[in-house]
Amino acid sequence: MPWELKSDRPIYTQLIEQIELMIFSGVYPLGSKLPSVRDMAQEAAVNPNTMQKALVKLEEDGLIITHRTSGRSITEDARMVEMAKTKLAQEQISEFLEKMQLMGFEQKEILTIIDNMVKGMKK
Amino acid sequence: MSTILECNDLTKKFGSKTAVSAVNLKIERGQIVGLLGPNGSGKSTIIKLANELLTPTSGNILIGGKKPGTETKKIVSYLPEKTYLNDWMRVHQIIELFSDFYDDFKPEKAYDMLKTLNINPDDRLKTMSKGTKEKVQLILVMSREAELYLLDEPIGGVDPAARDYILQTILRNYNENATVIISTHLISDIENILDYVVFINQGQVVLTSSVDNIRDEKGKSVDALFREVFKC
Numbered sequence: 001m002p003w004e005l006k007s008d009r010p011i012y013t014q015l016i017e018q019i020e021l022m023i024f025s026g027v028y029p030l031g032s033k034l035p036s037v038r039d040m041a042q043e044a045a046v047n048p049n050t051m052q053k054a055l056v057k058l059e060e061d062g063l064i065i066t067h068r069t070s071g072r073s074i075t076e077d078a079r080m081v082e083m084a085k086t087k088l089a090q091e092q093i094s095e096f097l098e099k100m101q102l103m104g105f106e107q108k109e110i111l112t113i114i115d116n117m118v119k120g121m122k123k
Numbered sequence: 124m125s126t127i128l129e130c131n132d133l134t135k136k137f138g139s140k141t142a143v144s145a146v147n148l149k150i151e152r153g154q155i156v157g158l159l160g161p162n163g164s165g166k167s168t169i170i171k172l173a174n175e176l177l178t179p180t181s182g183n184i185l186i187g188g189k190k191p192g193t194e195t196k197k198i199v200s201y202l203p204e205k206t207y208l209n210d211w212m213r214v215h216q217i218i219e220l221f222s223d224f225y226d227d228f229k230p231e232k233a234y235d236m237l238k239t240l241n242i243n244p245d246d247r248l249k250t251m252s253k254g255t256k257e258k259v260q261l262i263l264v265m266s267r268e269a270e271l272y273l274l275d276e277p278i279g280g281v282d283p284a285a286r287d288y289i290l291q292t293i294l295r296n297y298n299e300n301a302t303v304i305i306s307t308h309l310i311s312d313i314e315n316i317l318d319y320v321v322f323i324n325q326g327q328v329v330l331t332s333s334v335d336n337i338r339d340e341k342g343k344s345v346d347a348l349f350r351e352v353f354k355c
Binding site for chain 1: 154316342
């Protein structure tokens with residue numbers, strides 16, 4: 001997966017989001033080993049210090065575990081990942097709902113539109 | 124973290140023209156720092172002062188606590204804005220020269236990078252394009268295991284693809300305790316790899332900040348901020 005970094009937001013927060021996505025989508029499966037900070041930094045074309053900062057934050061959130069001798073790996077705790085996933089979904093949805101409200105939609109109307117689109121996608 | 128480069132009221136005048144004016148600056152180890160400013164702002168002058176190619180009119184500049192001289196040159200790897208290599212030389216001869224000159228020079232690193240960039244070590248500098256010469260220079264500079272790399276406009280003359288490779292080379296070859304100072308005005312190309320930026324204008328430091336801080340507080344890229352600060 002290519003790294004896409006926008007220029008108007010802090011780099012480390014974008015790295016966090018992208019690594020989270022890679023965990024959720026299974027690019028990095030549960031319990032798998034992560035490449036070294038240096039390799040990851042090089043792949044994303046960012047400073048190793050910035051990558052380090054992102055990984056430390058993910059560690060605080062419990063998605064990544066650091067082993068003293070053998071680098072970092074993804075947590076094996078599926079619940080942890082599920083929680084982070086739900087949190088990300090909630091953030092995205094509330095952002096979406098705010099936009100829809102700005103456009104003047106009522107909650108019910110929004111739900112109807114979503115419902116119809118989901119049905120459309122199934123066909 | 125300890126300080127690798129320090130300027131105290133550093134001033135350099137050329138006749139009546141002040142190129143660097145009472146600059147106070149501290150750069151910590153283990154960072155990649157962008158020295159950013161418009162043309163003629165004093166970037167190269169500061170880097171030359173750090174290499175003893177110029178001496179301060181007043182104030183001082185210290186590298187690891189020492190004045191620039193033989194001792195500091197052992198730990199500083201410098202990429203000048205202009206080449207000083209003899210262009211009749213073949214690349215492998217220059218590599219031998221560097222091996223003799225610097226204890227921390229790693230020839231195998233240099234040959235490795237030459238290979239990746241498809242540069243023949245038997246070629247003479249004279250036969251190379253401007254961009255290829257620049258690549259050779261950067262390879263030489265990054266093949267040292269220095270404590271401080273001073274890169275004066277390392278990406279100015281090369282195409283965007285080679286630019287990416289050069290940035291990768293910088294990232295790959297600097298270790299956690301080393302510091303890289305890059306002077307450039309091509310900010311958008313390098314801002315993702317910088318920890319810290321120093322804005323210089325008319326010989327004075329006008330802003331120092333971490334890149335993430337700029338993005339956090341101002342909600343814009345370093346490039347956008349630069350355009351705002353130095354609007355003509």
